[in-house]
Every structure is written in C-alpha cells, then in structure tokens.
Amino acid sequence: MSWPAGYGKRVLPEVDSTLDEAARIAGDLTGPEWILALRQTKGRARRGRDWKDPRGNFAATLVFRPDGAADQVALRSFVASLALYDACVAVTGRRDGLALKWPNDVLLNGGKLAGILLESTGQGSGVTYLSIGIGVNLMETPMKEWLEPGAVWPVSLLSETGIQVSAEEFLEALAQAYARYEAQFVTYGFEPIRTAWLSRAAKLGEVITARTATSDTEGTFETVDARGNLVLNTAKGRVTIPAADVYF
Template identity: 35%
Template sequence: MHEETVGSTNAEAFKAAREGDPGRLWVTAAMQNAGRGRRGRTWVSERGNLYASLLLIDPCEPARMGELPMVCCVALAEAVEAATGRLGWVSLKWPNDLLIEGAKISGILLESEQLPDGRMAIAAGFGVNCNHHPDNAHYVTTDFAALGYRIAPSDLFVHLAGAVSRCLTQWSGGKGFDEIRSAWLKRCVGIGAPVTVRLPDREIDGIFASLDAQGRLLLETSSGTMTISAGDVFFPPAPGRNEEKI
C-alpha cells in the first residue's frame, strides 16, 4: 500500500500486522515525518526519495533473525544496480550500508514486534536517496541525482520488490544463507583492513578479518578475535584528512 505521508513506513507495517495482515505486505510513502534509523537516529525523509517497508511474519526461526539484514542489504544492492544499469557499482559496508563511490546512499532498519497471538512481526525498512541526501555528521552521503542519475522512487521500488522476493526465496528461512553471505562478501569493503567498531559503550580498534557463518563481524584485536553482532564500522582517516566519515 502507498501513502503520501506517514510517521514511518515501519510503524505502518506493524499497524497492519496488529490488524491481522499475514505478511509480505509492502508499505511505501512519499514522505515520512517521523523516520528513524539505527540506534534511534533521525532519518531525514523529504519528498523525492524512496521510503518502503516490508512486513514479514515469522520468516524464520528466532536464532536466524540476525541474518535478515544481510538478506535485505544484498537485495537492495541488486535493485540499485538494476535501476542504474551499473553492475558491480555498489559496495557494502558491514552490517548493511550501501556505498557508491565511497558515499552512503541508503539506510536499512529492521525492527521486530511480538504480536498478541504469538506471531513475530518483522518490519524491514528501506530508505534510499534518489533526489537528495542529508548532510550527515557520521557518514559521507550521496544521492542518485548528485551522481547523474534520474531515478524515480516508484521505479526503484519495482526493482527492490523483485530483488527482495528473489533473495528471500534464496535465503529460505536460513537454509540458503551461505549463498547470501557469499554475495555480500563479493561486494564488501574493508576486509583485511584496520577499522574502528563503535559499540554503545565503547570503541574497539582492530582488523576486519571476515564474517562468521551467521554474518557477524570477526575483528582481530591485540587480545584476540572478537565476534561482533552489531555496531558501526569506521575506517581510518585517509592521508591529509582529519576524519574518515565512511
């Protein structure tokens, strides 16, 4: 379903779930007035970009829920490349950031809610910068228009819906996660390089070694290998720069 203005498409998806929707429902909006990103950050949601959420009901066993962000990330990368006709143009930064020419062009937010009847509802929210981008203090950002592409949110959504459907089928509730993980790693930036991982309570420096079988980051530190399920990854400053905002 499409709305002109909503608080957030994820919130609308959860509302549908509470009302009994069986899932696989897409909610899109021209604008959000209460959009949010990971860790409660505000997601700027002006008209002209894509805002879409997919409602999933009990998509997998609870232990495999952590794989879904990677499924969504691979699907969005495929959708962006199909819309632009630029295969291999998109790179991925753990856990689910899409980068084009080193700049972030999208946000993905997955949220869950236990429904009164015991079902688990997942809202997978996608925000893609089609015509404008925020001046973000945390990351360098861009949009398709700034890169020379005119892509309507509705056209990108067609590619996104198809790619998500294909990737969910490939993933098959976790049975095909090895293929998803391999597709993610082919686009990955930063493996083998020094990174800083920002957690809610601290920062950890180390070498981004790889991903484990569940898609968690393996960080080589001076005290051994750490397995990290969630965090923000930052690369060291480039020569001549005070701060790296990728």
C-alpha cells in the first residue's frame, strides 16, 4: 500500500489534539497534510464534547485549503465517511456489518466504530482551512460513563473482527481511500458521493429520531439531499434537517 501523491504526513508520539495541531500548522502548509497522534490527551467530539482516546486507537486529522463555498466544503464529511468505510474493508478484508450513520459516524455490527468532526476557519462564506478530525476504535472502546445518554454503544475493530491493526497501518489505508474520493468529489461534485454514501447508509427506509438542542423529530429515513441534509417522512409530512444527532 503506497502513500497518495500530494499529501503530507506527520506522526506525533503525543499531542493534545490533532485538530488543535492542525490549527497551529495550517498557516504554514503548502498542501494537504495528515496528522496522526499515537496518543491524544485532549481530544474532542461534536458539540464540544470530550473524546476519550484509549491507547492503540486511531486519532488523526487531515488539514488542507479547500475550494468552494462553506456549504460545499462541509460535504467533505461524506467524503471522509466513505474513505473510512473503504479503509475498514481494506484492513479487514470484509464489509459485513459496516454501515454509515448520518451525519458522520461509521458503525460495525450496530455499534459505533468511528466518528468524524469537521472544523474550519475563514471569513464570510469562504473557508481558508478545513480540518477533518477522525477517531477510530481500533483496539479499545470508551468506557460507558464517557458516553452521552442514548448514544450508540461503541465497538472496536479488534472486538468485532479479531483483527489487530496499528494506527499507522490504518492511516495508510485511509489516506489512499480519501485521496480517491476527494478526486471524485472535486471532479464530479457531490452526487456520486451522495449515491455511494446512501448505498452504505444505516437504517435507510426505517424509522429513526433526529434530535437537536430544542426538539426531536421521528420519521422514516428517506434520503440525504443534494446539500447533505437528512430527509425524513414524518406524520406531519416531509422534513429536511441540516444538523442533528440521530438515534435508532
């Protein structure tokens, strides 16, 4: 497995957060850069939540200067999700049990294997730098007390497949997969990415709940639209949801 052309790589024995490191180095970069931490001491997840990072797991960030408006740049979460799916297939040789959970999680046998967090800097509608933070439970799962109420129970690649993969090995597979999907996204736009994502989507056609800070919406998961929004068929009609946590 070779490293994709045009992408930099740095492996750090320890760092507070790969997202924080990305913010520190972004201004000096001349191209996209992967940052892998063998140990992360202050990781974080969506909505400012802490991300606990047991040893042996995967914590990395890809930082680069994207083209396009902020809403289009944000669609990279789907690019990253597909890359994560393919990386898991590459290192295990299997796709059984893998699924993508809107907006940014990878499931294995119904449990949460990996998550994605996007952070960006810029002014107005433009984005100067985009950081895609990725965490994968390769070896261990976070303890129950670390989880938010109602969250999908975490699993690890090792516990579900019996396969042991190092963070460096996983990064090689992920970087290759991401480069392929990024090239597709830049060349052909979001539609082929959206189609591929939906073919791997968890609970498509089933009843789910989308929860925001102010309300819960229950409905049948119909699709993801051209802007990456979740589309539910509810008792009150079709509802489009731009951001939420999904519960099954």
